[in-house]
Amino acid sequence: MSADLVTSPDPSHPANLIPSLCAKFWHLGWVTGTGGGCSIRDDDLVYIAPSGVQKELMKASDLYVLSLAAQQSASLSRRQRVYLRAPESGLKPSQCTPLFLAAFTKRRAGCCIHTHSQWAVLVTLLLEAGSGEKEFRINNIEQIKGFGRGFEKSGNLGYHDTLVIPVIENTAHEEDLTEFLEEAMDRYPDTYAVLVRRHGVYVWGENVHKAKTQCESLDYLFQLAVEMKKLGLPWITQIEPVVPTRTE
Numbered sequence: 001m002s003a004d005l006v007t008s009p010d011p012s013h014p015a016n017l018i019p020s021l022c023a024k025f026w027h028l029g030w031v032t033g034t035g036g037g038c039s040i041r042d043d044d045l046v047y048i049a050p051s052g053v054q055k056e057l058m059k060a061s062d063l064y065v066l067s068l069a070a071q072q073s074a075s076l077s078r079r080q081r082v083y084l085r086a087p088e089s090g091l092k093p094s095q096c097t098p099l100f101l102a103a104f105t106k107r108r109a110g111c112c113i114h115t116h117s118q119w120a121v122l123v124t125l126l127l128e129a130g131s132g133e134k135e136f137r138i139n140n141i142e143q144i145k146g147f148g149r150g151f152e153k154s155g156n157l158g159y160h161d162t163l164v165i166p167v168i169e170n171t172a173h174e175e176d177l178t179e180f181l182e183e184a185m186d187r188y189p190d191t192y193a194v195l196v197r198r199h200g201v202y203v204w205g206e207n208v209h210k211a212k213t214q215c216e217s218l219d220y221l222f223q224l225a226v227e228m229k230k231l232g233l234p235w236i237t238q239i240e241p242v243v244p245t246r247t248e
């Protein structure tokens with residue numbers, strides 16, 4: 001077990017970033033009571049927070065590190081994992097691990113964040129109370145511009161575009177969500193997030209910056225959507241684009 005993999009004076013090293021990001025997310029109510037988490041991929045190395053740790057108190061030495069290429073070896077079963085580095089403190093690997101790996105392998109993401117944000121949960125409850133809808137849709141809100149157009153596409157969504165986030169049903173064990181998350185990724189090739197009913201959301205991006213800002217934009221939109229619903233305001237509207245009239 002190599003301590004070198006998680007020892008660096010650089011605050012932007014994944015082993016230092018994960019604890020600092022998780023502490024921020026804890027203050028936002030995204031990873032309360034050890035739920036939720038964050039994983040970063042640096043080329044072939046994947047850094048993952050352990051299960052059950054208090055997210056605001058996590059240290060670099062608590063992290064697991066694995067090789068993505070080794071993980072995709074045909075000789076390993078779906079649930080088998082070979083860690084390059086594990087913490088010594090009797091911690092257990094996160095149940096989110098295969099879900100984070102799905103974002104890294106299927107989308108070549110550089111970072112994946114899982115929150116138990118109440119706004120995400122409330123949006124899934126509102127959809128369930130409606131007609132059991134399997135996707136969240138919203139348009140004509142400025143913050144939608146915080147999202148990329150999709151996997152391997154350049155540029156971001158525009159103000160008038162519709163942001164669509166698929167919803168999957170929760171399972172008793174987090175690991176069992178993996179096949180449903182992967183199915184949702186196949187059905188929605190351009191999505192950067194999947195909502196989990198009565199549970200939370202998984203959000204990824206090609207790097208830490210993009211995953212974090214998309215996660216923040218999404219949480220903003222989920223909160224806004226809940227408040228809009230309370231006020232009887234629709235999430236989807238038809239609005240004529242306003243074009244500048246000045247020509248000078």
Ligand SMILES: [Zn+2]
Nearest residue numbers: 035036174200
């Ligand atoms: Zn969870």
